[in-house]
Amino acid sequence: MSGHMTPEEFRRHGYAAIDWIADYWAALDELPVRSQSAPGDVRSALPAHAPEAGEPFEHLLADLDEIVVPGLTHWQHPRYFAYFPANSSPAAILGDLLSSGIGAQGMIWATSPAVTELEQVVLDWFAEALGLPAHFRSDGSGGGVIQDTASTATFTALLAALHRASQGDVREHGVRGEEWTVYGSSQAHSSLVKAAMMAGLGAEAVRVVDVDPRSQAMDPEDLRRRLAEDVAAGRRPAMVHVAAGTTSTGACDDVAAAAHVAEEWDVWVHVDAAWAGVAAVCPEHRGLLAGIDRAHSFVTNPHKWLLTTFDCSTFWVSDRRALTGALSILPEYLRNAATESGDVVDYRDWHPQLGRRFRALKLWAVLRTYGLEGLREHVRSGVALAEHVESLVRSDPRFELVTDRVLSLVVLRVRAGDEATLTAMERVNAGGVAYFSHTTVEGRAAIRFAVGSWRTTRQDVDRAWEALQSAVEAQTDA
Amino acid sequence: MSGHMTPEEFRRHGYAAIDWIADYWAALDELPVRSQSAPGDVRSALPAHAPEAGEPFEHLLADLDEIVVPGLTHWQHPRYFAYFPANSSPAAILGDLLSSGIGAQGMIWATSPAVTELEQVVLDWFAEALGLPAHFRSDGSGGGVIQDTASTATFTALLAALHRASQGDVREHGVRGEEWTVYGSSQAHSSLVKAAMMAGLGAEAVRVVDVDPRSQAMDPEDLRRRLAEDVAAGRRPAMVHVAAGTTSTGACDDVAAAAHVAEEWDVWVHVDAAWAGVAAVCPEHRGLLAGIDRAHSFVTNPHKWLLTTFDCSTFWVSDRRALTGALSILPEYLRNAATESGDVVDYRDWHPQLGRRFRALKLWAVLRTYGLEGLREHVRSGVALAEHVESLVRSDPRFELVTDRVLSLVVLRVRAGDEATLTAMERVNAGGVAYFSHTTVEGRAAIRFAVGSWRTTRQDVDRAWEALQSAVEAQTDA
Numbered sequence: 001m002s003g004h005m006t007p008e009e010f011r012r013h014g015y016a017a018i019d020w021i022a023d024y025w026a027a028l029d030e031l032p033v034r035s036q037s038a039p040g041d042v043r044s045a046l047p048a049h050a051p052e053a054g055e056p057f058e059h060l061l062a063d064l065d066e067i068v069v070p071g072l073t074h075w076q077h078p079r080y081f082a083y084f085p086a087n088s089s090p091a092a093i094l095g096d097l098l099s100s101g102i103g104a105q106g107m108i109w110a111t112s113p114a115v116t117e118l119e120q121v122v123l124d125w126f127a128e129a130l131g132l133p134a135h136f137r138s139d140g141s142g143g144g145v146i147q148d149t150a151s152t153a154t155f156t157a158l159l160a161a162l163h164r165a166s167q168g169d170v171r172e173h174g175v176r177g178e179e180w181t182v183y184g185s186s187q188a189h190s191s192l193v194k195a196a197m198m199a200g201l202g203a204e205a206v207r208v209v210d211v212d213p214r215s216q217a218m219d220p221e222d223l224r225r226r227l228a229e230d231v232a233a234g235r236r237p238a239m240v241h242v243a244a245g246t247t248s249t250g251a252c253d254d255v256a257a258a259a260h261v262a263e264e265w266d267v268w269v270h271v272d273a274a275w276a277g278v279a280a281v282c283p284e285h286r287g288l289l290a291g292i293d294r295a296h297s298f299v300t301n302p303h304k305w306l307l308t309t310f311d312c313s314t315f316w317v318s319d320r321r322a323l324t325g326a327l328s329i330l331p332e333y334l335r336n337a338a339t340e341s342g343d344v345v346d347y348r349d350w351h352p353q354l355g356r357r358f359r360a361l362k363l364w365a366v367l368r369t370y371g372l373e374g375l376r377e378h379v380r381s382g383v384a385l386a387e388h389v390e391s392l393v394r395s396d397p398r399f400e401l402v403t404d405r406v407l408s409l410v411v412l413r414v415r416a417g418d419e420a421t422l423t424a425m426e427r428v429n430a431g432g433v434a435y436f437s438h439t440t441v442e443g444r445a446a447i448r449f450a451v452g453s454w455r456t457t458r459q460d461v462d463r464a465w466e467a468l469q470s471a472v473e474a475q476t477d478a
Numbered sequence: 479m480s481g482h483m484t485p486e487e488f489r490r491h492g493y494a495a496i497d498w499i500a501d502y503w504a505a506l507d508e509l510p511v512r513s514q515s516a517p518g519d520v521r522s523a524l525p526a527h528a529p530e531a532g533e534p535f536e537h538l539l540a541d542l543d544e545i546v547v548p549g550l551t552h553w554q555h556p557r558y559f560a561y562f563p564a565n566s567s568p569a570a571i572l573g574d575l576l577s578s579g580i581g582a583q584g585m586i587w588a589t590s591p592a593v594t595e596l597e598q599v600v601l602d603w604f605a606e607a608l609g610l611p612a613h614f615r616s617d618g619s620g621g622g623v624i625q626d627t628a629s630t631a632t633f634t635a636l637l638a639a640l641h642r643a644s645q646g647d648v649r650e651h652g653v654r655g656e657e658w659t660v661y662g663s664s665q666a667h668s669s670l671v672k673a674a675m676m677a678g679l680g681a682e683a684v685r686v687v688d689v690d691p692r693s694q695a696m697d698p699e700d701l702r703r704r705l706a707e708d709v710a711a712g713r714r715p716a717m718v719h720v721a722a723g724t725t726s727t728g729a730c731d732d733v734a735a736a737a738h739v740a741e742e743w744d745v746w747v748h749v750d751a752a753w754a755g756v757a758a759v760c761p762e763h764r765g766l767l768a769g770i771d772r773a774h775s776f777v778t779n780p781h782k783w784l785l786t787t788f789d790c791s792t793f794w795v796s797d798r799r800a801l802t803g804a805l806s807i808l809p810e811y812l813r814n815a816a817t818e819s820g821d822v823v824d825y826r827d828w829h830p831q832l833g834r835r836f837r838a839l840k841l842w843a844v845l846r847t848y849g850l851e852g853l854r855e856h857v858r859s860g861v862a863l864a865e866h867v868e869s870l871v872r873s874d875p876r877f878e879l880v881t882d883r884v885l886s887l888v889v890l891r892v893r894a895g896d897e898a899t900l901t902a903m904e905r906v907n908a909g910g911v912a913y914f915s916h917t918t919v920e921g922r923a924a925i926r927f928a929v930g931s932w933r934t935t936r937q938d939v940d941r942a943w944e945a946l947q948s949a950v951e952a953q954t955d956a
Contacts (some may be wrong), residue, residue, distance in 0.1 A: 004932055021488075024580070067592075068592045087581075090487070098495055114548075117521040164523075171663060176653065197637075198633075202648065204652070247809070307481075310835050354829070368533050369586075371533065377481075463567060
């Protein structure tokens with residue numbers, strides 16, 4: 001049939017795709033990190049209609065080079081320091097490729113037992129590697145599951161929290177009966193507000209808890225005050241969102257202190273450690289999760305720092321009944337003996353989606369190919385490079401640190417002010433040698449220098465730093 | 479660093495992964511379709527802890543063969559006829575592999591322009607290929623986006639519907655102010671109830687509309703009656719879910735008739751054609767979507783029948799403002815000139831997640847490698863094979879059709895009754911030569927014979943049919 005590749009063609013084009021990736025990676029160093037593309041450039045280079053007749057696969061690869069690559073911001077570039085790294089390692093890519101070839105659906109255990117059981121085992125492995133409490137394991141009261149993103153995990157946590165707090169009422173009757181509230185610091189990820197909006201609580205249900213101006217971490221006393229105020233007013237607190245490593249500056253809320261407050265009103269504690277959590281593979285970084293044994297749910301993203309191709313957001317709950325209680329649905333065509341026996345887990349009830357990919361394969365590939373030693377080495381190298389960035393900032397009086405370095409994230413500014421800071425950053429980004437993103441801390445502009453790509457060397461950091469210095473010099477000269 | 483592959487190692491292991499897939503596919507014919515694994519088999523064959531030291535990638539491939547493959551139900555098997563096919567074609571797999579290698583995030587236009595623009599173009603191509611109205615295109619009032627699953631698309635549609643009906647009130651104040659209701663037939667996908675639960679409306683908000691007993695399609699008069707009743711009681715209808723091809727029997731609600739009713743109360747019409755919608759690439763099958771020009775949103779899954787590796791659920795809206803109004807969030811670190819110019823689309827505001835993979839690449843690969851001709855040929859071959867199944871059922875007096883064949887889905891039963899039907903199916907499934915799933919139609923058990931894999935030949939259908947016949951004979955003999 002037209003379009004279907006023969007096994008020989010698949011091997012040939014498959015090798016070519018592997019080669020394309022290897023060549024793309026080899027060329028990255030020479031490419032501008034941030035795309036130089038203007039709105040519409042890519043679109044206008046593409047045909048207006050799908051082709052009637054099939055084309056050779058080579059045409060796709062050619063257009064990838066000519067049309068797509070110039071429109072990419074290269075997240076795998078060694079001098080990509082914006083947002084957070086999205087490491088797509090060779091092992092993960094090949095694990096995910098194998099998953100595509102297998103093409104199995106893991107919505108319930110019965111639709112492909114290995115998809116579910118490998119995920120349970122790998123999440124148990126990873127929970128242990130991070131030092132998570134035993135009740136998060138699948139042989140405890142809880143269990144882990146791979147979600148697509150931390151946003152979905154936070155939303156799922158909120159649904160489980162509402163289920164628990166309402167004793168099942170919400171899944172049947174909705175959220176109308178109570179004035180539910182959720183809590184997170186002013187630095188909490190935007191997905192908290194989005195979760196409240198999606199769950200039918202509305203953005204106004206989110207209580208914005210104050211942070212300490214220097215650390216940017218949640219003030220537990222303000223959390224207590226807001227909880228007490230809402231409870232006194234007859235409102236129903238559903239969830240406290242604790243950020244272990246915020247997006248803006250990497251600030252780490254005190255999990256134990258927040259949990260201590262939340263426990264007074266028996267409120268669900270969700271720990272969002274999307275970026276920073278994976279650092280707990282190193283014992284010396286477990287302090288950032290101190291108190292995690294008192295949390296009801298926890299999420300961290302191997303698809304950021306920990307080398308696992310997007311999407312792979314690992315999420316654990318301490319009591320899986322709240323999760324499945326909130327989300328279970330059993331249509332006739334999915335009924336089966338294994339589910340009814342209670343001997344298996346059906347991951348369909350652990351997230352919003354029904355269909356699910358065999359994502360455990362790529363995480364398995366990362367954990368096995370690197371081993372825990374290799375993962376620790378990777379995290380430590382990112383931290384060491386960020387320490388180097390920190391020392392560079394300290395050694396140049398034109399710059400200053402905005403907050404203390406957290407793991408592999410350094411937040412800095414040009415002392416001359418906001419305009420100087422943003423102009424210097426934009427000059428570097430536009431030049432293409434490196435790419436940073438900005439944030440605002442206590443009302444002032446700052447540059448985020450996020451290390452952590454497995455390709456980044458000390459030379460890359462130095463080159464990016466020199467570009468920033470030159471950009472500031474250019475301003476002074478002007 | 480330990481674990482990182484050199485470029486040469488990546489090429490070597492990459493070729494090996496491609497070869498593994500080609501070999502796995504070549505071996506499928508000999509493997510039992512449904513896994514013979516019992517709960518815990520896979521888990522108990524795996525180590526209890528992650529390895530400390532990294533292992534060679536070859537170990538992973540060996541364990542894949544020894545531990546994982548026996549625990550798989552082979553969705554890519556030529557005699558897989560359960561649920562719906564989840565076609566993972568060579569072109570899509572390689573497109574997705576390239577996406578992993580690029581490893582870009584497309585949460586907003588600015589984070590990698592080509593990720594957004596290629597998706598817009600490919601969704602416009604595909605909208606045209608399906609004969610969708612112009613207002614679903616990105617240069618009209620609407621636009622398309624790739625969601626992970628139809629469940630997420632339906633949930634997203636509900637959020638947009640609530641935003642529109644509440645004129646923005648829900649995103650701020652939640653759903654407390656009104657008694658919102660949603661409508662779908664008794665055959666609507668379970669994701670509708672799940673969406674109502676997740677959106678804070680509760681399962682009780684879903685009105686179960688009657689179906690015609692023979693066609694299993696929604697009764698528009700019952701829809702009208704229920705809408706009128708709710709409105710009279712002061713409730714607020716938010717969305718009508720129209721199934722164009724149900725999961726159970728492939729029943730197609732009359733989109734135009736449902737829209738006609740919904741328009742009386744200005745209610746959002748969401749058309750869920752997850753499985754069947756892709757058949758509209760063939761002009762002769764567009765009748766199933768007649769009236770789609772009156773829908774507010776539409777979803778179909780190329781990751782089922784249309785050869786695109788999971789996940790790829792294509793979703794369109796007629797007015798993108800309802801979608802972005804419901805979901806937009808703009809934290810400081812994502813602010814950028816392109817977004818503020820209004821010249822670009824930021825897909826982050828089109829679905830629950832923030833992070834997003836470059837999924838357009840795999841759909842682009844499918845559309846280009848097959849061409850529209852190849853896709854039509856693929857759909858037609860599935861339909862022709864199902865017609866063959868239909869004729870086999872008609873020719874054997876021990877069997878009967880339960881509903882009329884819809885496209886590539888045939889629903890049948892053993893005339894002797896429910897027990898005979900389910901026992902025969904289970905015998906075939908346990909034997910491994912083919913795999914079917916069951917359903918219940920008007921209270922009676924039925925077997926779903928879902929064709930559509932690109933590997934399925936007429937011989938595969940005949941062999942599966944003979945296995946079913948033998949299973950029935952074995953019962954008669956017993």
